[in-house]
Amino acid sequence: MIKKQPRALMVQGTGSNVGKSILTTALCRIFLEDGLRVAPFKAQNMALNAYATRDGLEMSRAQALQAAACRLDPDVRMNPILIKPTTDRASQLVVMGKAMPLMTWGEYNALKPTLRPVVQEAYRSLAEGFDLIVLEGAGSPAEINLMAHDIVNMAAAEMAGASVLLVGDIDAGGVFASLVGTVALLPPSQAERIKGFVLNKFRGDRTILAPGLVQIEEITGRPVVGVVPYLERLLLPEEDSVAFKSGRISRFKKKEGEEALCRIAVIDLPKVSNFTDLDPFCVEPDVEISILRPGEALEKDGRLPDVVILPGSKNVAGDLHLLRQHHFDRALREFVSGGGEVVGLCGGLQMLGERIEDPHQIEGDRSSVPGLGLLPIKTVLEREKVLRPVAARHLVSGLDLRGFEIHHGRTEAVACHPSFVQISSGLGASAAVRGPLQLGWMSETGRVWGTYLHGLFDDDPFRRWFIDRVRERKGLPPLKEIQATYDIEAMIQRLAEVVRKELDMPAVYDLLGMVGGGNGNHRMAGL
Structure with missing residues (x-):
């Protein structure tokens, strides 16, 4: 005691x-x-929604939210053990904010006396x-x-x-x-x-x-x-994927006419992580968001979505394999060729590239897998995880954003269009952590892009800029003014x-x- x-x-x-x-x-x-x-x-928390603290450590998104309720900075002592399921039999253990190698449930229980x-x-x-x-x-x-x-x-x-x-x-x-x-x-x-x-x-x-x-x-x-x-x-951030997989974000029905809606489809990956990046769209009056499960067609009720989003994943190789099994790779290529927009967030960004290497088997036993080939980038998963809050600039809109990075991947552009998101300043202790200047990449047309920046859609001006760009492609006038605020406080x-x-x-x-x-x-x- x-x-x-x-x-x-x-x-x-x-x-x-x-x-x-x-x-x-x-x-x-x-x-x-x-x-x-x-x-x-x-x-102990078992969840794939994580948060990077000011001092470059990792904890559950739920305890970070509770810290905000107390008006405190998130502190890993609030969540000393985080378990992130990676495969059906193994998980990544995060102890006091630092990631450990994959382990089975039996190995974790054997470790508990020391924990x-x-x-x-x-x-x-x-x-x-x-x-x-x-x-x-x-x-x-x-x-x-x-x-x-x-x-x-x-x-x-x-x-x-x-x-x-x-x-x-x-x-x-x-x-x-x-x-x-x-x-x-x-x-x-x-x-x-x-x-x-x-x-x-x-x-x-x-x-x-x-x-x-x-x-x-x-x-x-x-x-x-x-x-x-x-x-x-x-719309407070959820702890785990139970609500997401039950279709929570697709339940926010809109009153606007069908033609006035910007339709966003989010692919439900088996090891989806940090899907709370998408919650802010639910407050927008002119956006309808839906969950697209493996095996389902992109086209529903005779309509294609305007945007498809690949969210984060704790097992990029495994989730990519499932997408290929259900021919999503071909469907996404056809979607882009037809004028659709595809966005990848964190693990979703890695999937858009040409190849993902996992030499240390951080996310499973696949050491190398081809990506979807929608962006000329390559990613190598490194042992050391990037964990930091960042201030960033979106180079296309010129808007400044704040969010955080949390990933093992080191991504390099092969022959890619210039980065559209870059770090403009660090926050707190994270400023001492030096990483790649670029946080995201896009295709020449700008209709395929991805980023490592979590929380980018929390920003009301950027979210409205993104939606207005979709509206213009549909022949709708941009609204320009912010229509809704996403205010966690x-x-x-x-x-x-x-x-x-x-x-x-x-x-x-x-x-x-x-x-x-x-x-x-x-x-x-x-x-």
Whole structure:
């Protein structure tokens, strides 16, 4: 047990994608608004959406978002272990922000005795500077086949001395059975840490729900401390690809006439990563975005998309192989020949080139694979990963952008058109990290291009420039003025306001041994 630790609250769930990350984000902002020095913590995260910190280290995008909710710079101590699935049997392990070689799940479990002290020290070091830590669990704490190796759920709660809120997804069905079953499967000493339940993603008549709230407290002895509604159009970056693969970004229907829409198709790669780059398009009134799965035709309802985007990938060679199996290579060449635009982001950029070399087998056992041949570039995957925030300039539009790089690839132009994105300045410690000046390349026509810059579409002026260029190709007038803002801070604030309204915050403070709950006048009980 860590001595002199701050108060700790942990958000665990009945399964994946029930809303743990979002609720943790909301609580971080609520506690901050109430005057507490608060920070997030997740011991282990399995996700392909990553973030590069100012000091050139890698962590989960979800904990970076939670840091933003606390108005803190992302810190790898908030997420000491990140697991990035690369093949069906192996993953890349990132420990305290630094990547390790691929390993199987069995090899990772064998390594855990040496990783527990790393997690404990990260938590101890982080916690020293705060009044409260909000921890997040992973999956379910009641996975009985994984309990012996647990490092992120009840093991983390015990380390931090945390009270636990258990979250269930009522929209998915079976939420009461999931909550009761989770409590029943835990050893009594661990089950005692669960102090209350939160029902997430509720829609409908609350009066129908009322009897269940009473009965579950009678059955378990634990109250439901909140029922959070299903939040439409919440576009905060997702932790993993579950929502993406379910088609979340294609659900934002538009009111404009069919002919006025710019259609963007995003290819669903098996090991898709950092797909949150595409979320900002969902706020635009004149853009319709859809998910294109392997085996599906580019043309739908007699219409081709205006743009096809290849997002990031944690296994470029493997995903390329699948694209070829489904003849996407030929379809994309025909699409470009017909006037379509193809964009590659990070791993997608590498795919557009002539060849990808992986001499160190960083992403699998394929040491060399041909690319799609849409850009005259070649990429070699190096052991050392490029991790840095960057300030960049888009040479075609002249717009300045901010984002980050996170990739193993070193890409060189063979006979390519001049780069259209370049570094103009570093941020913080990243300025000392020197890499290639060019961050992206494009074809002579400008209709095939790619970049290593994550977050480029977060920038409202650049996103509008890009959409207007598509509009002009379709014979539509450019709108020129920004039509919508993609504002993560405003989204966090909206989320916190809704959750504060729906949670019994005095009860939450009570289970923390604190009094207060909404007006900023809180204090530790007994102090």
